[in-house]
Amino acid sequence: MFSVSTILPNSNGNENDKSSSRMMQFFTQAKIGTFLHQANICKEKGHSPRLIMEFIFALVLHGMGFSRALESERVPKDFEKDTVYAFLKNPTYNWRKFLANISSYLITKFLLPLTSEDRDRVLILDDSLFSRNCSKAVELLARVKDHTTNRYFREFRMLTLGWSDGASFMPLAFSLLSSRKEINRYQEIDPNIDKRTVSYQRRLEAMKKGTETMFDLLDSINPKKLGAKTVLFDSWFAYPAIISKIVKNYSLHVVCMIKRSPKIHYTYEGKSYTLNQLYKKVRKKRGRAKILANVVVGLGHYDENGNEIRARIVFVRDRNRSKKWLALLTTNLDHTEEDAVRIYGKRWEIECFFKVVKSNLRLAKEFQCRSYDSMTAHTSIVFLRYTMLSLSAREETDLRTIGQLFYVCCDEMEDIRFAQALMTILDILGATIAEEFLLTDEQINDFLDRFFEKLPNYLQKTMHLAGAA
Incomplete structure (x- = not known):
């Protein structure tokens, strides 16, 4: 049974009888009601958006499924399944703005004061699979290749932008990407969606290339306000044109892994080289050095003053295959070899984030919705759950992992x-x-x-x- 007023008011309507749980403290701390209103998530009839948000947010903490939760005596009789589904699939709600505003507020208000100005704050871009493999009727569901298994599944690519200072990770924005090829899509856009709404624009964005959508995510935040100076991503996005655009348009540096492609060239000493050719040309360190060599190259793109954008490529030994090597690129020429390796290591935090939201916070498992809006709304709420855990771990200097802290919250309930x-x-x-x-x-x-x-x-x-x- 739900605790009195932890999720919704009890049957006698006493809304002042609130529990002192970590969840309710977070809702007050993060000004959830204010940011819901700013994102046009407003009450039209029935229950307020904040109460519905509390109900959905706390499901995983109570260890309950949606249907079982509705049977609780603490939930008012007029609170029905349609109440939640209507809230999730509303096409006028701007969930990206809601998540970005909350995360930005919490970072500037609570996290930035905890670290010095010299600490590296970074933005991290990566994608992960959003699986719906047991369905075909989901809007914009596509046939997507999993590069870890080289098999195709029914799913989306969840492109995610996050912020980190090395101690805490906060999700900022995301996009559930479908396929650009119509033949790979099982369902098309719902024809009843109003083309003037923000949800229609998100659907169009879902059919873009991931390298194009990443700029939409960057446009939704203010990197300077967050104290971020560097963007991290892996080799899937590491093209000279993309790197140069980030440097020119966003005044951010890039640290990334780069791929050995015969189609990608860098300029060195006035000539054009592929990555393999560069490695053969530079002088390597002797012995068992972890960092083998570094070289400053041009990216073949130019800034507003006509100067070619330059970067440092660092060759490091592959720890899994001692005779192989990997290459990192940094556009900040003040970075040493060690700086480039250290900063790129922060990218691992987004992999831990994906693990927690899928394993503990029930991403893509709690609601079997078919609407693209519903999946966007629920993913935003799941990301908000992680934000609560990340902030709590940081404020309390808790040495436990996010996963352990999640179970502490469940025990508290x-x-x-x-x-x-x-x-x-x-x-x-x-x-x-x-x-x-x-x-x-x-x-x-x-x-x-x-x-x-x-x-x-x-x-x-x-x-x-x-x-x-």
């Missing part, structure tokens, strides 16, 4: 439900004593206080938790 059950029993006990023995309120309270003092310590702590709710 269980404690609240148990504590409130005990409080209900004591209230009934007090009322029964008053009726049977005609005692005054002072006598009853004195009896309950003495009873409370004789309880074991762990029960007293639980009762304190309920009293704070």
